[in-house]
Amino acid sequence: MTFEYSPAPESRSIVDLKSSYGLFIGGEFVDGSGTSFKSISPATEEVLAEVAEGTADDIDRAVKAARKAFGSWSRLPGRERAKYLYRIARLMAERSREFAVLETLDNGKPIKETRDVDLPLVSQWFFYYAGWADKLAYAGLGPDPRPLGVAGQIIPWNFPLMMLAWKIAPALAAGNTVVLKPAETTPLTALLFAEVCQQADLPAGVVNIVTGAGETGQALVEHPGIDKIAFTGSTAVGKAIARTVAGTPKRATLELGGKAANIVFDDAPLDQAVEGIVNGIFFNQGHVCCAGSRLLVQESAYDEVLEKLKRRMSTLRLGDPLDKNTDIGAINSAEQLARIKALAEIGDAEGAERWSAPCELPANGFWFAPTIFTGVSQAHRIAREEIFGPVLSVLTFRTPAEAIEKANNTPYGLSAGVWTEKGSRILAMADRLRAGVVWANTFNQFDPASPFGGYKESGYGREGGRHGLAAYLEGAPA
Amino acid sequence: MRVDVRKTHKLYIGGAFPRSESGRTFEALDAKGRFLANMAQASRKDARDAVRAARSAQSGWAGRTPYNRGQVIYRIAEVMEDRRDQLIEQVRAVGSTPKQAAATVDQTVDRIVWYSGWADKYVQVLGNANPVSSPYFNLSTPEPTGVVAVLAPSSLNMADPLLGLVSTVLPAMVTGNTVVAVTGTAAPIPAVTLAEIMATSDVPGGVVNLLTGDAAELGPWLASHLDVNGIDLAGAGDAATDLEIASAENLKRVRRPADEDWTTEPDLSRLAQWTETKTVWHPIGV
Numbered sequence: 001m002t003f004e005y006s007p008a009p010e011s012r013s014i015v016d017l018k019s020s021y022g023l024f025i026g027g028e029f030v031d032g033s034g035t036s037f038k039s040i041s042p043a044t045e046e047v048l049a050e051v052a053e054g055t056a057d058d059i060d061r062a063v064k065a066a067r068k069a070f071g072s073w074s075r076l077p078g079r080e081r082a083k084y085l086y087r088i089a090r091l092m093a094e095r096s097r098e099f100a101v102l103e104t105l106d107n108g109k110p111i112k113e114t115r116d117v118d119l120p121l122v123s124q125w126f127f128y129y130a131g132w133a134d135k136l137a138y139a140g141l142g143p144d145p146r147p148l149g150v151a152g153q154i155i156p157w158n159f160p161l162m163m164l165a166w167k168i169a170p171a172l173a174a175g176n177t178v179v180l181k182p183a184e185t186t187p188l189t190a191l192l193f194a195e196v197c198q199q200a201d202l203p204a205g206v207v208n209i210v211t212g213a214g215e216t217g218q219a220l221v222e223h224p225g226i227d228k229i230a231f232t233g234s235t236a237v238g239k240a241i242a243r244t245v246a247g248t249p250k251r252a253t254l255e256l257g258g259k260a261a262n263i264v265f266d267d268a269p270l271d272q273a274v275e276g277i278v279n280g281i282f283f284n285q286g287h288v289c290c291a292g293s294r295l296l297v298q299e300s301a302y303d304e305v306l307e308k309l310k311r312r313m314s315t316l317r318l319g320d321p322l323d324k325n326t327d328i329g330a331i332n333s334a335e336q337l338a339r340i341k342a343l344a345e346i347g348d349a350e351g352a353e354r355w356s357a358p359c360e361l362p363a364n365g366f367w368f369a370p371t372i373f374t375g376v377s378q379a380h381r382i383a384r385e386e387i388f389g390p391v392l393s394v395l396t397f398r399t400p401a402e403a404i405e406k407a408n409n410t411p412y413g414l415s416a417g418v419w420t421e422k423g424s425r426i427l428a429m430a431d432r433l434r435a436g437v438v439w440a441n442t443f444n445q446f447d448p449a450s451p452f453g454g455y456k457e458s459g460y461g462r463e464g465g466r467h468g469l470a471a472y473l474e475g476a477p478a
Numbered sequence: 479m480r481v482d483v484r485k486t487h488k489l490y491i492g493g494a495f496p497r498s499e500s501g502r503t504f505e506a507l508d509a510k511g512r513f514l515a516n517m518a519q520a521s522r523k524d525a526r527d528a529v530r531a532a533r534s535a536q537s538g539w540a541g542r543t544p545y546n547r548g549q550v551i552y553r554i555a556e557v558m559e560d561r562r563d564q565l566i567e568q569v570r571a572v573g574s575t576p577k578q579a580a581a582t583v584d585q586t587v588d589r590i591v592w593y594s595g596w597a598d599k600y601v602q603v604l605g606n607a608n609p610v611s612s613p614y615f616n617l618s619t620p621e622p623t624g625v626v627a628v629l630a631p632s633s634l635n636m637a638d639p640l641l642g643l644v645s646t647v648l649p650a651m652v653t654g655n656t657v658v659a660v661t662g663t664a665a666p667i668p669a670v671t672l673a674e675i676m677a678t679s680d681v682p683g684g685v686v687n688l689l690t691g692d693a694a695e696l697g698p699w700l701a702s703h704l705d706v707n708g709i710d711l712a713g714a715g716d717a718a719t720d721l722e723i724a725s726a727e728n729l730k731r732v733r734r735p736a737d738e739d740w741t742t743e744p745d746l747s748r749l750a751q752w753t754e755t756k757t758v759w760h761p762i763g764v
Contacts, residue, residue, distance in 0.1 A: 124611070140603070142745075235729075242726035247719030254729070411728065413754075430758045440760040447610035451618045455754045456707070457729050462755050465608055465618065476745030477604060 005317065008324040010111045015102045017188070020050040023058055023211065024194035026065035027204025033057050037213075039187055042108035043321050043330040043365040051187045054210035056219040059179065062208040063225040066150040066177040069205030074147045074175035078134030085130030085172060087200040092123040092165075095196065099189055103161055104321045106188040108330030108366070109284050111322050121446060122165040128448035129169035132469050136174065139466055141475030147175035148251060148474055149227030152220040155190075156233045157183035157332050158287040158388075164190055166463045167230050168207060169448075174472035176228070177206045181220055184213040185333045218244075226250060228472065232289070235386075235412070235457050253461025253471045255289065255453055257386040258414030261407035262292030262443065263397075263429065266301035268419035272441065274308045277392070280417055280443040282316065282370050285331055286390040289458075290415035292443055294383055295372075295394045296403050302396055306374065313357040313370050320362075328359075328390060331366040340368050340389035347373045347382040352393070378409055386412070400425065404432045413455030417443045436462070487517045487666075489524055489690060490673035492531030493683020498691075499523050506667050509573030509634060517666050520691035522699045525658065528687035532625045532656035533705055535684030540622045540654035548597035551652060553679040555590040558672075562587070565640060565671055572665040574636035585741060586641045592743070593648040600653065600749050613762045620753035622654035623731055624707035627700040629693040629721075630669070632662020632713045637740040639665035643672060645740050646712050647686060649748035655708070658687045658700065662713050666690040693717070701725045708752055711735045 020036065022029045032052025039048050052058075073081070092099065099122070100114035107114075136145050151171045155163035160182055171178050182190035190209050197207050210216060214237075221229050221244050231241050232255040245252050262280045264273045280292025297305050321329035331337040348354055352373040361367040368389055376383050376393040383393045397403040407416055416435040418426055430438045436454045439445060446452065451462035461471045470477075487506070488495040500521035506514045520528075539547070558565070562583055570579035601619055608616040628650065631642035643661065650657050661669040673688045689696060693713050701709055701724035708731035711718045718735050725732050733751050 239726045239729060242729060243723045246722035246726065246732075256729075426760065430756075436754060436756055438756065438758045440758060442614065442759055442761050445610075445612065445614060445759050447608070447612065447614075447616070450608040450610050450616050450759075451606070451755050451757050453755070455623075455756075459729065460731055466606055467618065467755055476747040477750045 005325050007320070009320060010101055010322045010324055012101050012105060012322060014098045015105065017049055021187070021191045021211070022052050023054055023062070024191065024207070024209040025058070025062045026208070027198065029194070037184065039106055039185065041105050041365070042185070042332050043362070045364050048106060049188060051191070051211045054181070054212035054216040058210055059216065059219040059223055062179040062210050063150060063223050065205035066179050066208050067225055069203055070149055070177045073177055073203060073206050078136060081172065081175065082130045082133035084200055084202050085126050085133060085169060088196060088202070089123050089126035089130060091196045091199055092119070092126060096120070096123065099161060099192065101322070102192060103189045104329070107157065107160060107186050108321050108332055110326040110329045111324055112326065113284060118159060118162045121448070122161050125165040125448045126169045129173040129469070132170070133173040136473065139469050139473060140477055141470055141473050145473040145475030148472060149176060150225060151176045151178045151228040151230060151472065152223065152226040153178050153180040154217045154220065154229070154231045154233065155180065155182055157186040158284060158289070160186040161189040161193065163232050164193060170463070170468045171230070171472045172206065174469060176472050179208045179210060179220060179226070181210050181212060181217050184211070187211040221245070228252070230471070231255070238459055254459035255461070255463060256457065256459035258289045258291065258412045258454065258458050259294060259384065259386055259410045260290055260292045260415040260417065260435065261294045261296050262417035263296045263403045263407060263419065264298065264301060264305055265420035265425070266298040267421045268301070269421065270301065270305060270308060273419040274305065274312050276417060276419060276441070276443040277309055278312055278316070281392040282328060282390050283444050285329055285368070287332060287336070287388055288444065290437060290444065292417050293387060293392060295392055296397050296406055297394065299396045299398050306394070309372065310355065313372070316357055316359070316370050318359045318361070318367065318369065328370060331368050331389060334366055336388065337366040337368060340387055340391060343382055343385060343387045344371065344391055347376070347380065347393070350380045350382070352376045352380055352382060378406060384410065400429065404429065408434045411457040414458035415439065484515070487515050487670045487690065489518045489520055490677065490686070490688040491524065491528045492687065493677060495673070495677070504663055506665070508571045514571060514667060517690045520660070520689035520696060522696070524689055525696045525699050526703070528658040528689055529625060529700070529703055529705055531684035531687055532658050535682055536622070536624060536656045539656055539682060539685045544598035544601070547652065547654065548594045550680045551590060551594035551597060551648070554675060554681065555587050555594065557675045557679045558587050558590065561671060561675060565668060568668045568671060569636055569640055571667070572636065572639060573634050578636055582636050582641050586644050589641065589644055590648060593652045596749060597652050600746065603746065604750055604753065608757070615760045615762055616757065618755050618757045620653070620750070621756050623752045623754055624655060625705060626650040626655045626657050626708040626710065626752050627703070627706045628657055628659040628710040629697055629713040630659050630661050631740070632664045632693065634664055640668040640672070641740045642712070643669055645744060646710050646748070649744070650708070650710070650752045651686060653749055653752050655752050656685050658689065658706070660689050660691055660693045660696045660700070660713070662693050663691070697721050698724060701730070702727060704728045706730060709733070712738065
């Protein structure tokens, strides 16, 4: 049985895009000193706007503006800093639909997700940390914790605005000022956020936004005027940042890659588990560092889980991200699509068996059908490397000990999932999984009150909760 | 007249006391440059053996109950108190007055007692129940980072060879990590006594491994070792930047060197440093 859906597109008229954008430095939009680049819609390849490529000089200007603002911002009583953050939280809620549409246009993710996940969390993140600004003495870092100074923040393209909120909200609450560089393929919502900073009358220089690619980010990391670097992105770049800040006073927090195991025992509620598997790997086209990209199924449940999973995958709707019925949007860039295709081909070549949900891919834009590989061994590259796309590698296990062994057999350690009805088993598994977030009978849950971050090569530092605040404060625990 | 029996000073790896596989020794000298003893000089291979011993011991040590870890560490203090006179003599030999040496040893015993008490408390202080805005049980707890390498502070400062060593090794140990510590060459004898105290204090073999040797020689091997999860650079000296760069290869947690006064009561930053926060989510429903 198939269901026919009529198109249900969200209107894009709510977004008023300019043809080109400068940089946001010292409270104003200014021209960049370098060339510009185009930001396109990955669903249609339509050019959305031209954006300035920040140079080392632009970074220098932004860091100086942030430094100038730091003195008065950090001395402002916490309750007053809080009010600015509350304003931003409210403004983001008020303009939520506009931001959701723009994020979907620029990123390619479904409007269903930007509207129901990204934007509500963005507003909530600012609201949560606003309340911390006048309570820093209760953060567990002694009676008078101090802000670090100027924070350089580099965010990825998978959750552009949400990552902005994760970075800016705690930094500002703690009294730091920031220079933020959005990803080169998704700069537009950060630039629209700059308008929100203006609407909130946030003091000039507290938030500075410099768009650009890797070189712009590198200039920010290397700038001697920053005290802290917060980065979310690939493990390779994270390691390069760790090397760059070595021997300097700069602190770093790194949220990097993952290859999470999603472990399904035979006593699990299998229909729920299948929803969790689908959410774990196909949410946001699998462009999720904590995606459940390795499914570990207990052998005795393998046939049933695979049958249910394929059936469920066949109902996923891939297509126009602005359509409210769309489950799977566009791959964010041609480059990322090429990487996903290359790793999938390696999966074929290494002998795993590919199955993709039957769906038609649009003619323009970047698309990849939801795909699973079965017969995957731990040695296969698709079981070891982060694909960052809608590709699931399926492995099996017999005993809990074997599941733990396989789950932990990775240099990453960001997240993991466990599905079983047995409470004591959940706790034992959660105890032994070497991962910063363990979702039991759920997956991909986020909340500003909940610390998120990895073990091992998934990076260090936490975002969210009291722990996320501590990443922007000087002071010792307890 | 009786001729005294002198001790051979050896490494402490996996609960045993081997000589260096390299066959090398160096001379431990007192403050006036007089010969005290030949020390086993740990090699790259010894460091790798120590990491292997530490890795093997880690899950068992982390799996002990917090109460038990606290008791084991308290037992170190008990046995050290018994060896007080011996340690005072060894600390004094590197240049302090008997009174200063006694104060250092007493502070060291007290520091161990202080840390032993944290074993069943830091999880409450560093962890959190998280009030998430959806129907989920949500708990964050600190877990051990894994194997921690310590380049212990090493100088003729009387606090360094004993109090500094204990103040860098204990916070990693109390949180369920296992430790490979390099003592440096300036004043290594108290470290050998500490090893003997640990060996007779119910500390499982491999939980703490003490290598007498040169941090400049062993540091690079430990910083680049892919089965080491964290490194304390307290005694790294000029090599600290290079070691931090090498540590990035597997994103070791790095404790940078700082000007530290070992005689004041520590804060919890070293305990927190060697933990990873794990957050567990579970739905609430009937």
